[in-house]
Amino acid sequence: MSGDGRQVDGTAADSGPAADSGVAAVAGPAAGRTWTLADSVALEARAYGWLILVVLPVLSLLPTVVGLVVVLVGGDVTVADATSTLWWVVLVPLVSAIPAFVATALSLPVTWAVGNRLRRVRSDRAHVAWTALTAAVLAVVSTAVAALLLAGGYGDPLVYVGSALPMGLAAGVAGALARRGQLRGARRRDTAEPTPEPPPTAPPEALV
Numbered sequence: 661m662s663g664d665g666r667q668v669d670g671t672a673a674d675s676g677p678a679a680d681s682g683v684a685a686v687a688g689p690a691a692g693r694t695w696t697l698a699d700s701v702a703l704e705a706r707a708y709g710w711l712i713l714v715v716l717p718v719l720s721l722l723p724t725v726v727g728l729v730v731v732l733v734g735g736d737v738t739v740a741d742a743t744s745t746l747w748w749v750v751l752v753p754l755v756s757a758i759p760a761f762v763a764t765a766l767s768l769p770v771t772w773a774v775g776n777r778l779r780r781v782r783s784d785r786a787h788v789a790w791t792a793l794t795a796a797v798l799a800v801v802s803t804a805v806a807a808l809l810l811a812g813g814y815g816d817p818l819v820y821v822g823s824a825l826p827m828g829l830a831a832g833v834a835g836a837l838a839r840r841g842q843l844r845g846a847r848r849r850d851t852a853e854p855t856p857e858p859p860p861t862a863p864p865e866a867l868v
Contacts, residue, residue, distance in 0.1 A: 703839060799828045
């Protein structure tokens with residue numbers, strides 16, 4: 661199957677020393693999995709959409725929810741204070757859109773390399789987990805480096821890494837959702853495609 665879960669023929673599993681020596685290629689879900697640049701671009705686009713349109717707005721809404729809960733239980737936070745944080749739902753994705761797009765483009769080679777290494781892995785859960793981990797690590801590194809550069813290199817680098825952890829969490833969730841959707845979409849396409857009919861057999865020779 662391909663990087664998005666589709667089955668292909670004539671892959672590396674059918675060639676190489678094993679095939680040349682007469683050893684049968686391994687069959688099953690792991691055989692024939694490929695990962696192309698188009699798969700990487702599609703995954704990055706999905707993850708970016710999830711990040712900007714869903715994950716960041718939801719995470720930005722959490723302070724508002726917490727503030728409203730405090731109001732309901734009789735805290736000192738006013739409704740105006742709680743509702744003012746609604747701006748974060750719009751502001752955070754807007755501010756993050758361009759940096760996240762740049763980080764997505766720069767991480768494309770890493771995404772391709774990781775996907776290529778996982779092409780023989782059968783478990784969809786492993787693909788989702790590794791995609792989430794890769795996205796989280798790349799987001800933490802890129803965010804910390806950007807913050808460090810903007811600060812002129814002053815301060816403890818671990819502080820910048822700590823401040824980048826929320827973005828890493830958001831990117832990891834977005835990456836997992838994107839990979840899961842990519843795999844599920846491929847399964848649906850595989851199910852919808854008609855099964856090729858076997859080639860016709862030659863009629864038996866007439867008996868003399």
